[in-house]
Amino acid sequence: MIINDQMIDDIALGATVLGTGGGGDPYSGSLMAKVAIANASKPVELIALEDVADHWMTVPSSMIGAPTVALEKLNSRDQMLIAFNAMESALNETIMATFPIEVGGFNSLIPILVAASKGIPVIDCDAMGRAFPESQMVTFYLDGLPSAPNTLADEKGNVATLHPIDGIWSENFARALTEQMGGSAAICDYPMRGSELKRSALGATLTKAMQIGKAIRNANEAGNSAIESVLNIVGGHRIISGKIIDIERNTQGGFATGGVIIERLQNNTVKNDIDTVYVHFQNELLLAHKGKSAAYMNDSNLLASTPDLISILDHETGQPITTERLHYGQRVDLIAYPCDSKWRTPKGIEVAGPNYFGYDVSYTSIESLAFKINLEE
Template sequence: MSTFVLTELDEKAIEYIAVGAAVLGTGGGGDPHIGKLMAIEAIQKHGPVKVVRPEDLNDDDLIVPLSMIGAPTVMNEKIPALSQMTKPLELIEKELGRKVTALMPIEVGGGNSLIPVITAAERGIPVLDADAMGRAFPESQMVTFYLDGMDPSPITMADERGNGILLHAIDGVWEERIARAITIQMGGSASICDYPATGAQIKKSAIPYTLSLAYEIGRTLFESKDLKQNPIEALLKQLNGYALFHGKAADIRRRMEGGFTRGEATFEGTGDHKGRSMKLFFQNEFLLASEDGQSLAVTPDLISLLDQDTGMPITTENLKYGARVTAVGFPCDPKWRTPQGLNTVGPQYFGYDVPYVPIEELTSVQKGAKQHD
């Protein structure tokens, strides 16, 4: 990885981040196209958004994540209103009695990586180059802040009708239960601020430079054509990743359940993988890839689907029958490989009866999976 670090977000940066965050989002985090359009419109109206680094924060600065909560399929149908983006911030500032220093994405995944940019442009405040997952996960407690015992409250939510909610939860698990129920009543999609953090807490718990990473991933995919590179090969080399399976979508089963998009997809092998098949299981995000009952990659490691021709990421809600894809995998942040991390986001939590094995170990015994040094 290079040492490139973002300093501001302009239209080109938004284009790159939207693509890169969709790769890191492992199929979830909301449609990056909608978030991209809203962020670009905000920047055109108000100008570029400044980016701050975690180490530049004062210990007593106030940083607030802003995101969307709900099923990604709903956000495709029900695009958020601008007032819905700003209301949770207004409510949390009122409750805390002070102004926010910077906004941040709670996850560097799909549209949620860009939701804070919309409000930051509107308010003239910076965005932090960090998140609390290093990818996307479906539930509120699945953040590094939770692993470090941080209080998620106060939590504020809003819908497109003008409804606003202020709630205090005893921990991230209870936040998830309460906020998910509210989200369902709000039509399956809502905006939310939670885990307000000090600069000192950010330096300890956040995963730094993930917006810069998303930018670089997007730039790699956009520029690979001009450089006459295979986009997937270039991306795997950049992220020390693995090609897991080449195939086409043969069966997709998606359902709305409990405020999530859940399901599985089956892929028939193409090219070197002809005659083989892969199953991909998801709850908003891709969580388990397996072949003949053997894991190819499993949460919390990252699994993404890339278009075989362009290398562009495909989200769970946009996966179509017949799509020709390469499934790829990347190691997760080390925080998720701790016992507490695996209890929070490992395969057993999601109901998959498979052990967590790091992707590096799984791919070392899988034929056709190749690590790029």
């Protein structure tokens, strides 16, 4: 499948939904990807995971850092290519294909830019099925695959090559280095053969993003409910239709952290007793519970939790809103939906469940929570 401008727009839109508030700004990413395919020496192909040859060397292309930084410091095309070329040098091998490490906003589109410049295909897969804030929160880490080497580059031309012993140390080193690089950097990690990729990656996630983006676009053109279209695709539940009445946002430690409070709209169609919801985020939306304060968090008030996906969509258009663009007064719908089954294993919950982020609640699936709190319209 040859990637074109419409596919880029649909991927950007759908990936921002699946990115659960993170993954970077989709608008700048889509512009860069469109310019890249227009200037490419040959068409950029999106290939299925099963079509990857076992012997190919494959490497993801992505950005690391706080999304809020990218609003003021635009990412550079060159830094992404520098990090990718540095990986080829570290491996002493030609990379045959690239793919996104996560499905989310800007990070879903970087591989298109790199592929266009290198003349290689983009693989229809990722390692999260969503976006997560830390480097070890990938299926590759769950499956015991090595992260090293890592290559990072900033917009000034600085390059670093790391050889961490695992994904945890990759996160520790790369995050600290990213802060020195201005809070945002290009990164390549988890190089692997096609045989390993096919065993561990989540397939067809860019296709799913494209499907969601197209559904939102078609629903708005036809005057239908875009949010209903999204819920049908992801198998999700609408927690609340409301207005943002407060938001706290900080940039620290290489992350955008904080919380947002959503108050029920008078015409909320969700028939439950939820009047206000507090949503916690660390780049991505991680946990939602009843109440107007983080202090209300407990198992009885829990509404949705990582590793399941939580998204905030515009109430009228269904357009996804990233955490850095949330603001007071927005009318939004908060939805939640199931993660990939790999994240519901004991190791998956240990790596990306609520306790890892310091939330004193037990992980409960969105299906169970939806039944418990009657998330029916």
